[in-house]
Amino acid sequence: MQFQSEQSQQLHEQSVNLTRSILCELVATRILRRFYEDSSGPEGLLLLANVLVAGFSVFQGAPENIQQANLPRNHWTVTYKSRHPALEIAIVSQSKLFLSSGACQLVVNAIYIGRIVYTPTTFVDIIPDNYKYRPISLYDPRKAPFLNQYRLMVPRTRNTIEICQFICLLCLYLWIMIQRPPPHKYPLQEIVFSVYACGWILEQFSTILEHGWFVYTQNLWSFLDVTFSLIFGIYGILRLHGLRTESPVPGQQALDVLAMAATILIPRLAFNLMSENMLFVSLRAMMSDFMMLTVLAVWCFIGFLLSMLWLGEGKHHMATISKWMLWVWFGLDGTGIGRSVEFHWLLGPILMVTFAFLGYLFLVILVSMLSNTFSGLHSDVDSEIQFRRAVLTLEGVKSDAIFSYLPPLNIFAIVFLVPLRFVVTERWFHKINVAIIRTLNLPILVLVALIERQAWWAPRKKGKLPPGLKARGGKGRPGMGNRAISVPGFNAHGNIQAVFRAEYERIKQEEMDAEVGEVPPEVLNGDDVESFMMGAGGRSSDRRTSRDMMRRLTRRDSSMPLGEVADQLRALLSTADGESETGGGVGQRIHALEDRLKNIEEMLETLVRGKEKKKVEEEAIEDADE
Structure with missing residues (x-):
């Protein structure tokens, strides 16, 4: 991050600082890869999780006088967030090579599906409930409670809930705009929409406080959420002003402003459902370049606008001149050039023609910039998608209790729980909070528990065929299993797809059962994780050797017998002199x-x-x- 900052400030050393930043990223990737290669199985996954998501202080290891000079104890950021995980720093510094590495993506995927659970560090908590701290540990649904309120904070579950919340907001918005309430009245459906929208905006504001503005803006649809929040704020002010003055004019203006939100809400749903599409990934960066160049162009062309306004001596309004210039800039109409003689018989046409040439030049530059941006993203689209996936995963892990209350219940949670926190003890506040969360989210918690135990984490019995491979004498037919795209029974190659899917599911299930069986109970329960990690280093070599000798052969070993040779060669090269067999x-x-x-x-x-x-x-x- 420091080298990137110096790169933008010290232009004479721009290439040097760029090389330094790339070298730092390569070194970090190599170190993480070494941890990944030296440790395998659940212990290795837990070690990588501690490396990436465990918070550390930026002044860790520095002398005491340096810590006091740069970050005094009474600094307000120390109270809220003095420790940063490596994953967050990689996102802030946009280290896409580091985030797209195999070791980092392994941890990101494990966090996303909820296999790794932890309590993240936050900037500000609106409803803090840290009575029970959850260390970094592996989740086992067979030992977890059935109604586990912490599963609402799993990024995969959280992403599904947020999509459902936005669909509800969109349906309420369409209901309001289709019926179009009268300006002088405030009907019930508009009240419901306003309250729900306030709760939804409160959740977005809480997300900003949770991880900071920079991490929040790295999301693809963050600019759409901010724009809708501004539109709704203007609508609310005008609507309340109209009700206070009992005038229909502000109410009509409020509904007109709210109608502009359709351009935000409809595309936002597509961003949610197709977040890894190349078009939406590149659209965000291209819009950023477009806005930057547009602001620079408007800034430069203000001089032409003032010159024509003063040459005309009030003959034409500023809005009319701006409209003519805009049409000339985009090549829509040449009215401005034809009527430029009304400003001055000589200087008016010169100014307008010069503006047309410069406007065309800006358009050429804009097209070139957007083409370069798209080609750059398209050449490394995998790293860009994995970077956005890491951002979505980091945002999905919440620690603030306000995210456990769905809109608009989060508004009532603030009204009730924030004052209650100063009245009762921390233990009783935790009990009351957990009881309310489990009561309000009972259907969701039951559904999540059943899905996790019956579909995602269900142990498969030996000898039982997966769906789609039933015997011919049974009720089903071969190839009639669940498929993602094809319609059951109408695919001529269903058996080919089913046999590969069955083999993949069998291998993955065996690996998961073996890994869960190898994990010590204290790791699964999250107890004494620090002592386990301290002792993992001394036992890693012995356990790794025995695990490599006793590992189960897979299809790769049967089709290519180089796995055993590679293991022997690795053991030969890793054996020190004087310690060989x-x-x-x-x-x-x-x-x-x-x-x-x-x-x-x-x-x-x-x-x-x-x-x-x-x-x-x-x-x-x-x-x-x-």
């Missing part, structure tokens, strides 16, 4: 191999010389016979 070091083995090669060369030379000598003798005998 035969008592000799790697150097001694190399010398022995060289001696054997020399012996082979001597044998080959002897054979070649013997053949040549025999050939010469045969030629001599033939000459003697002749």
Whole structure:
């Protein structure tokens, strides 16, 4: 981050600082990759999670005087957020190479599906409930409570809930605008929409306080949410002003402003449902470049506007001149050039024609910038998508209790729980909060628990075929299983798809069962995680060796028998001198191999010389016979 900041400030060392920042990212990626290669299984996943999502202070390890000078104890940020996870720093610095690495994506996917659970560090909590701190641990649904309110904070579940909330907001908005209430009245459906929209905007504001403005704006649809919040704020002010003055004019203006929100809400649903589409990924960056160049163009063309306004001496209004200039800029109409003589017979046409040339130049620059932006994103679209996925995952992990209350119940939660927090003890506040959350979200918690136990985390019985591979004598038919796109029974190649899906599900289920069986109970329960991680380093080599020797063969080993050779070669190279199985070091083995090669060369030379000598003798005998 420091090198990127210096790159924008010190232009004479721009390439040097860019190289330094790339080198730092490569070193961080290599270190994380080393952790990933040295540790495997659930212990390795837990170690990677501690490396990426465990908070650390930026002044960690610095002398005490430096910490006091740069971040005093009474600093207000210390109270709220003094520790930052490495994953958040990678997002803030936009380290897309680091975030797209295999080790980082392994942890991101595990957090997204809820396999790794933890309590994140936050900037500000509106309703803080940290009575029970959750360390970084692996989640086991078989040992977790059935009504687990913390599963509402899993990014996958949270993303589904947020999409449903936005669909409800969109339906209420369409209901209001289709009926179009009268300006002088405030009907019930508009009250419901206003209250729900206030709760939805409150949730967006809480997200900004949770992770900060920069992380929030890295989301694809964040600018749409901010724009709708501004539109709704203007609508609310005008609507309340109209009710207070009992005038229909402000009410009509409020509904007109609210009608503009359709341009925001309809595309926002597409951003949610197709967040990894290349069009939407590139559209955000292209709109940023377009807005920047448009602001610069307007700034430069204000001089032309003032010159024409002063040359005309009040003959034309500023809005009319601006309209003519805008039409000329986009090539829609040449009215401004034709009527430029009304400003001045000579200077007016010169100004308007010069503006037309410069406007065309700005359009060419704009098209070139957008083309370069799109080509740059398209060349590395995988890293960009994985970066957005990491942002969505980090935003999905919440610690503020306000996110457990769906809109508009979060408004009533603030009204009731914030004063209650100063009245009761922390333990009783936690009990009351958990009881309310489980009561209000009972259907969602039951549905999440059933889905996780029956579909996502359900152990498969041995000998049981997956869906789609039932016996011919049964009720089902081959190839009639669940498929993502094809209609059951209407795909001629359903058996081909089903057999690969069955093999994949079998392998994944065996790996998950083996990993869960290897994890110690204290790791699954989240108890004594620090002591477990401290002792994992000393036991990692022995456990890894035994795990590699006893690992189950997969299809890759049967189709390509290089896995065992690679393991032996890795064990040979990782063995230090004097610690090999035969008592000799790697150097001694190399010398022995060289001696054997020399012996082979001597044998080959002897054979070649013997053949040549025999050939010469045969030629001599033939000459003697002749």
